[in-house]
Amino acid sequence: MRHLHSDELIDLAEGTRLESSAPHLRSCEACRGQLTELRAMMSAAAQAEVPEPSPLFWEHFSARVRDAVAADGGRRRSALFGLFGWSWSSVLMPLSVGGCAAVLVAAALMFNSRYMPELTTPPSVSSGPAASIADAAPMAEWADDPSLDMVADLAAQVDWEAAGESGIGLRAHEDVSEKAVNQLSDGERRELGRLLREELSHSTN
């Protein structure tokens, strides 16, 4: 005689299998007893409800999850940068400062190539007043150039002290600036110096 297996008893207890399909039950008191116990325990378990928390708990719970998700998002972003020992401020500040410096140098170079091609050879002293007026005309045009205004605005927004403290980006761009300046002719250097002095006087005023 083979007793009913555990999965057969579970199917019978849950009602997914009819008792009539297990003729062994009629002749085996042990299996009948087991089936009765299983049903009784299922009934007892079904009545053990979980205490319902206060209605306020659910609102509080949703807020907690929302905060945890938000905090987790922030931590994960920080951890990603933490892998490289960076933070947003230490990365973005030098980049923005360096970017502004590069734009300034590029603008100065563009200005030289567009408006002062003759400066590659120093202007002769004998060119006279007429030549001075002709040289001054592009300067007036430069003063109205909106792209250079934008460069000046960007430079004015840079926190140079903070950039100096963070260090990384400025050093990298000093090299770039040096290389660019080394390639300038004497006249271009003089003009760049004048422009920078002018910018500095604006920023200190």
Add this chain to the structure above:
Amino acid sequence: MGESLAWTLPGTWQPDWQPKVVRRDTVNKTGDLAFAELGEPALVEACLSGCPGAFDVIVERHRRAVYQLCYRFVGNHEDASDLSQDVFLRAYRGLRSFRGHSSLATWLYRIGVNVCLNRVSVKTPRTESIDERPHVDTRNESASDRMLRDERAARVRAAIADLPRKQRATLILRMYHEMSHQEIADVLGSSVGAVKANFFHALGNLKKLLGDEVF
């Protein structure tokens, strides 16, 4: 109303567009669409595309079931609350891995079971205090009957919390979350036969733990 306003003065310009009317009740406080009306796949999609309100709706829909699952594992409100929060946090992190092969509820239960089993393995579940017992409608019940029923329920919950891990998980998912044997097998990474055997032994052990006290 649209018809009554569809008059024009002779020669006046007519726009070639129709005004779009957005019902006020389909827009929530943050201006997002009402996620409560969306189905599960659309909600998950909305979450993944960065809509902050969509995950709130998922939490709202499943928080009670997840909390109850956790409560049955640990047997007290405080830990159940912490574990439920952890379940949703993990769900949020892993939402991209939800393929929709099972329902969102089943997926959350799977996370819940893992969270609870890991937690329970390092921390013995503590029994609930008398204050944590269920508050149900008892207007048609005598005080002594109510007390008796509450005590029985608390004993059963405590006994369930003392079951071996897989037996406990199987019994909880089968009895209280109405999951099929196959779904439980998927959650626990076992077979249907193993699930039935676990359920059988869980009920047998429950009988041993409770003795005759609940009958």
